[in-house]
Amino acid sequence: MRRETQNILLVLLGGALLKISFSGTYLRYVKPSHQWLLITGGVIMILLAAVSIVRELRGNRDLDSDHGPDDDHGHSHSARSAWLLVLPVLAVFLIGPPPLGSDSVERAAGNRPEVPSTEGEGSTVFPALPAGDPVAVTLSEFSSRAAWDRGHSLDDRTARLMGFVVQEGDDTYVARLAIGCCAADAFPVKVKLLGRELSHLADDSWIEVDATLRPGSATRDNSYVPSVTVHTVRGIPEPEDPYEH
Amino acid sequence: MTETVEEAVEEKPRRRRITSLEILCVVLVLAIVGQGWLADLLDVKAGEDGADVVKAIQTGATIFVAVCVQALPFLVVGVLISGAIAAFVSADRLRKLLPKRAALAVPVAGVAGIALPNCECAAVPVARRLIQQEVPPAVAVTFLLAAPAVNPIVLVATAVAFPGEPRMVLARFLGSLATALVMGWIWARFGRMEWFADRALRRLPEHHDGRSRWGVFFETARQDLVDAGGFLVIGGLTAAVLNVIVPRSWTDALGEQVLLGVFVMAVLAVVLALCSEADAFVVASLSTMPLLPKLVFLVVGPAIDIKLFALQVGTLGRRFAVRFAPMTFAVATLCAVVVGIVVLPL
Numbered sequence: 001m002r003r004e005t006q007n008i009l010l011v012l013l014g015g016a017l018l019k020i021s022f023s024g025t026y027l028r029y030v031k032p033s034h035q036w037l038l039i040t041g042g043v044i045m046i047l048l049a050a051v052s053i054v055r056e057l058r059g060n061r062d063l064d065s066d067h068g069p070d071d072d073h074g075h076s077h078s079a080r081s082a083w084l085l086v087l088p089v090l091a092v093f094l095i096g097p098p099p100l101g102s103d104s105v106e107r108a109a110g111n112r113p114e115v116p117s118t119e120g121e122g123s124t125v126f127p128a129l130p131a132g133d134p135v136a137v138t139l140s141e142f143s144s145r146a147a148w149d150r151g152h153s154l155d156d157r158t159a160r161l162m163g164f165v166v167q168e169g170d171d172t173y174v175a176r177l178a179i180g181c182c183a184a185d186a187f188p189v190k191v192k193l194l195g196r197e198l199s200h201l202a203d204d205s206w207i208e209v210d211a212t213l214r215p216g217s218a219t220r221d222n223s224y225v226p227s228v229t230v231h232t233v234r235g236i237p238e239p240e241d242p243y244e245h
Numbered sequence: 246m247t248e249t250v251e252e253a254v255e256e257k258p259r260r261r262r263i264t265s266l267e268i269l270c271v272v273l274v275l276a277i278v279g280q281g282w283l284a285d286l287l288d289v290k291a292g293e294d295g296a297d298v299v300k301a302i303q304t305g306a307t308i309f310v311a312v313c314v315q316a317l318p319f320l321v322v323g324v325l326i327s328g329a330i331a332a333f334v335s336a337d338r339l340r341k342l343l344p345k346r347a348a349l350a351v352p353v354a355g356v357a358g359i360a361l362p363n364c365e366c367a368a369v370p371v372a373r374r375l376i377q378q379e380v381p382p383a384v385a386v387t388f389l390l391a392a393p394a395v396n397p398i399v400l401v402a403t404a405v406a407f408p409g410e411p412r413m414v415l416a417r418f419l420g421s422l423a424t425a426l427v428m429g430w431i432w433a434r435f436g437r438m439e440w441f442a443d444r445a446l447r448r449l450p451e452h453h454d455g456r457s458r459w460g461v462f463f464e465t466a467r468q469d470l471v472d473a474g475g476f477l478v479i480g481g482l483t484a485a486v487l488n489v490i491v492p493r494s495w496t497d498a499l500g501e502q503v504l505l506g507v508f509v510m511a512v513l514a515v516v517l518a519l520c521s522e523a524d525a526f527v528v529a530s531l532s533t534m535p536l537l538p539k540l541v542f543l544v545v546g547p548a549i550d551i552k553l554f555a556l557q558v559g560t561l562g563r564r565f566a567v568r569f570a571p572m573t574f575a576v577a578t579l580c581a582v583v584v585g586i587v588v589l590p591l
Contacts, residue, residue: 002265006471008266013317017317026314028311030314030315034318037318038318041318041321045321048466048467049467051467052467055460055464080475081476082474083475084478085474088310094283099307100307103304180522180525182314183307184311184315184484184485184517185527
């Protein structure tokens with residue numbers, strides 16, 4: 001591959017990183033704190049390409065590696081593999097893959113609420129929930145407390161949960177994906193919605209649910225997926241950051 | 246790989262009319278023209294034919310972009326370090342820094358890995374540059390394995406993910422360091438230079454005036470980025486496909502079976518190709534699993550995974566990678582099990 005082509009690819013790739021960082025779509029792929037990393041990476045990529053283009057224009061070819069078999073520096077091997085750089089560029093600019101949703105939840109078996117400590121099945125007493133009715137909690141926190149909290153902090157409290165709809169068989173769940181670093185390590189958390197007929201809700205539509213935990217519903221046998229009694233359900237727009245962290 | 250390289254070189258003298266530049270333009274134009282069609286194809290409502298396949302493709306595409314986007318900034322850091330070593334650190338100076346005997350230099354490289362917070366993708370180009378600057382390959386290999394696994398950032402992430410179990414951090418540190426050192430010593434004893442691709446060994450000409458040093462810096466970094474970037478994309482693609490195909494329920498079915506768990510978690514670490522800062526959070530959430538298989542996952546993952554293998558093939562050569570990767574897998578699993586039995590509570 002010619003150096004000119006490589007440089008164009010680098011500019012496109014750096015541009016793709018900058019595009020998703022500034023448009024906010026980077027949140028579909030990585031956690032928020034990666035934004036400055038993406039911007040720095042993108043800028044350096046474009047800079048490296050720009051330096052090479054400028055040197056090329058000035059006719060400074062002492063390190064050129066793409067002209068003739070007598071080349072000493074041996075970089076012609078990049079000819080084939082470098083073409084692959086086109087794939088992420090096309091994926092970002094043309095497709096812009098959506099955030100992970102119900103498909104990922106259905107691929108996994110159950111919840112894996114973070115275990116607070118390893119002793120005795122991890123059961124422990126959690127700090128008290130903030131005041132307020134309903135109290136807003138993330139699905140990760142809700143399922144951890146439902147599974148492990150010996151202090152029963154969720155009992156008799158109305159919780160406000162936010163997530164997307166997953167229809168599995170006859171059951172309706174509100175679910176979200178939690179990521180540690182990027183979407184490749186996402187794991188699902190879901191809560192089963194009971195007490196109302198919700199089968200009309202479409203997969204992946206975002207909802208806000210006010211509901212009360214059914215104590216003791218998150219057990220080892222159902223992979224620690226808690227059930228709740230639903231009071232109200234409201235449709236909401238997809239949040240800017242689709243994941244929990 | 247080497248055959249295709251030679252072919253490519255021999256083809257050069259024949260003048261090609263169509264250059265890569267024109268091909269790229271055609272690809273881009275086709276992509277822009279085909280975008281609408283592609284969007285229609287991917288817009289299938291639930292219940293329609295092929296909805297499952299389309300959803301799987303979308304999930305795969307998101308994971309592919311996520312792996313690339315997450316790893317690229319770290320790869321950029323790696324190629325900058327690699328460029329700086331090529332331009333500003335002479336082979337002589339590196340030789341003076343390291344003990345003469347490879348067996349003694351290996352622990353030095355292991356300790357250097359602690360100090361350089363480096364993602365695994367960044368370590369590969371740096372290791373190649375070290376070999377080019379006449380650092381013994383055993384030392385470079387140790388650095389390659391130690392840098393992503395035992396640095397403070399990764400250890401802090403592990404401590405956060407396992408709040409009730411500080412021994413997990415110690416076990417991860419010891420297991421990863423042991424893997425790096427053992428592999429270094431094995432390489433010092435049995436490794437062969439000819440396993441590296443020629444291009445990985447080829448020296449850059451020494452430049453002495455300041456201006457051309459910067460030239461070397463920019464050109465090396467740029468070239469490393471183009472080379473390694475392509476292979477990172479292969480790794481990202483493989484990880485995305487496997488991520489969709491391999492059922493995560495594997496881990497749930499295991500329950501308390503430690504031996505099977507160790508094996509499955511070692512394979513999963515390779516297949517999922519998670520970054521070493523995040524893997525602790527993933528594994529901590531597997532609530533029913535004993536600690537030992539979790540430790541195996543954390544030690545094997547940063548040492549070898551599918552993305553790293555692709556990068557190693559690309560930068561150090563296929564003959565190196567097919568020997569090094571399985572060996573690393575075995576050594577890392579073994580080190581993790583031994584350290585786990587000694588350090589972790591049963």
